[in-house]
Amino acid sequence: MAVEPQFPSGTDSPQAYAGGLLPATRRALMHRVAVGQAEGRAPSLVAAVVRDGQPVWTGSQSMVEGHAPDADTQYRIGSITKTFVAVLVMRLRDEGRLELTDPVGRHLPVVDGAAGVTVGQLLAHTSGLASETPGPWWERTPGELRPELADVLGPEPAKLQPGRHYHYSNPGYALLGAVVERLRGMPWGEALAAEVLEPLGMDRTTLLPHQPAAGGFAVHPWADVMVPEAVQETGRMAPAGQLWSTAADLSRWAAFLAAGRDGVLSAGTLEEMRLPAAPPSAVDPDGGYGLGLQLARRNGRQLAGHTGSMPGFLAALWISEEDGIGAVTLANCTSGLAIGGVAADLLAIAADAEPAFPAPWRPDPDLDPALVDLAGPWYWGTSGHALRVRPGGELHLAPLTGQGRGSRFHVEPDGTWTGREGYYAGETLRVVRRADGSVSHLDLGSFVFTREPYDPSAPVPGGFPGWR
Structure with a gap:
């Protein structure tokens, strides 16, 4: 029979430290946010840390004294959107509606030069498709200029041999969004809201901004001035980077990506998504890509998540499965701030200052x-x-x-x-x-x-x- 350990009165136990973070840790996190906002010259920076599936800290720094954004303020999250699309695709896989080895042409009308690439290759950016759409620059032009998938891919979408190289492809995720729409019989954003966002309580993650929402800015690289960036709806390219979210909602997303949720996606499938699925890159040997998730090794830790950027906005989300910690950072500037590095540093600060307690060892009464x-x-x-x-x-x-x-x-x-x-x-x-x-x-x-x-x-x- 299992025997529960008894702690004498006044003796510390792991449960005594459950909940928030220690004051010294919170100050170190806030200092990193303040340094990031100042050195990155961002109009604002908001961040959050999640531990064991629960938010334990949020902080922000703004150029406007006394008016910093909070965890409920929306920012555009750019390519973090791809992680949501990947979850929708993996749900279809787990339901038996598709296989990762399926050529995309099995589920979409044949598009010259892209029909033979597989669903799995699109998820892992090994399809060999072009990194971007034909001109004009898709992030800065109305999506209605490209009403069809052929407009997204262009006449020569294939740039490399499929399956041989990691080659990041934004149009590839437009194809995945279209696969979701065809198999679900509804726009991918509606499927996302019904199947994923609502069950996870993420009511502040949307295709279009809902107040309170940060405005996006371009900050001059050589002078302390800035101008507002225009925000475009990206149409067919929306699965590559359309979503808006908050630090609070992305904290829920980080917890989900680490552990899964019954009825949304299993922990086993998410573990599969976190495994490397693309060849290593000579440019970034510490990086990698799974099935819809960026992989990185930072501060001696293996991380999974994604970074994102759109005109006026930067975002990052990392989780460390080993530490049980995730970190989120959101900023409203086009460039200048190493947003992924800030998120990785916040995760490391929390993990190093307050390492997780291991689960207590207990004998297994049911062991065969x-x-x-x-x-x-x-x-x-x-x-x-x-x-x-x-x-x-x-x-x-x-x-x-x-x-x-x-x-x-x-x-x-x-x-x-x-x-x-x-x-x-x-x-x-x-x-x-x-x-x-x-x-x-x-x-x-x-x-x-x-x-x-x-x-x-x-x-x-x-x-x-x-x-x-």
């Missing part, structure tokens, strides 16, 4: 004794591995030396396990038993793991005469 028999050392040839049993019947196989192939394995209904990462991702792990029911060996994609190095009693291919 047969799994306990599998735990311990195993050998692939002469290479030693440790097999550990995790909560829920998952297994973790890793080299004893720390060098080599390892993976977590998810339990399947048929009693096998499927690799979740690395070399063994998608591969099946089976327990092979002798006639008397005892374990002979583990079979992992035809690799034989035995209890002793080259166990002579196990069916090692080629045989083994025993140690001499």
Whole structure:
């Protein structure tokens, strides 16, 4: 029977620190926002930090003394919009309405030069399609100038061979939005509101601004003057960067991207979206892209999320799954502020100052004794591995030396396990038993793991005469 630990009166426990952040942490976060706004010369900057799915801090700095925006003020979020579109696409995938390997021409009228690229390639920016639309500049012109998908793609949309390169494509997300519309039978924005925003309580995330909303500005790069930027509705290109949101709503989005939500998208699918799906870039070896999510390594942490920009606005959202922390930053300037760096720094400040408490260890009262028999050392040839049993019947196989192939394995209904990462991702792990029911060996994609190095009693291919 599980025994709850007892804390003497006056003794700290992890629960004593649940809720907000410590004063020193809050000051450090606010200092980073103030430095970012001043050095980036942004009219305003608003930020938020989320921990364990809950907002724990918001702060803002403005050029107008005593009139800073708050967490309910809308800003345009640019390409963070793509994360919302990707969630809609993955919902369709999970429902069986499409596959990531489907050519987009299966779901849309054939468009010359783009019909053969796959849904997955569009999500990961490996389709080889052009980065931008044919002129004029789509972010600064009315969307009605491009009423059809052909107008978005132009006569020669393919720039690189599909699947071979990471090549960011805004028109690619216009295609994904059109796929959602065709399969749902409604505009993608309506599908987003009904399927995602309403269940998550994100009523301040909209296609068009609703007051209070920040105005966007262009700040002169060499002089302290600024002018308002015009805001355009982007029409067919809206799935690439149309949305407006708030720090409060994006805090909810960060929590969702980290853990999922029943009825919206599962944690397992979001974990899949966070895995690298595009080849690494020589320009940014610490970056990457999953299925609709930017990946980055900043301050020694692996982050997932997205940055965004539109005329007059910059935005960033990062989450660290390991730390259970997310950060959001929103500014109303066209350029000049390294918005993604500010968000990454805020996340690091909170994580370093107040690292997460691990869940307390407890014995598993429901653990299958047969799994306990599998735990311990195993050998692939002469290479030693440790097999550990995790909560829920998952297994973790890793080299004893720390060098080599390892993976977590998810339990399947048929009693096998499927690799979740690395070399063994998608591969099946089976327990092979002798006639008397005892374990002979583990079979992992035809690799034989035995209890002793080259166990002579196990069916090692080629045989083994025993140690001499």
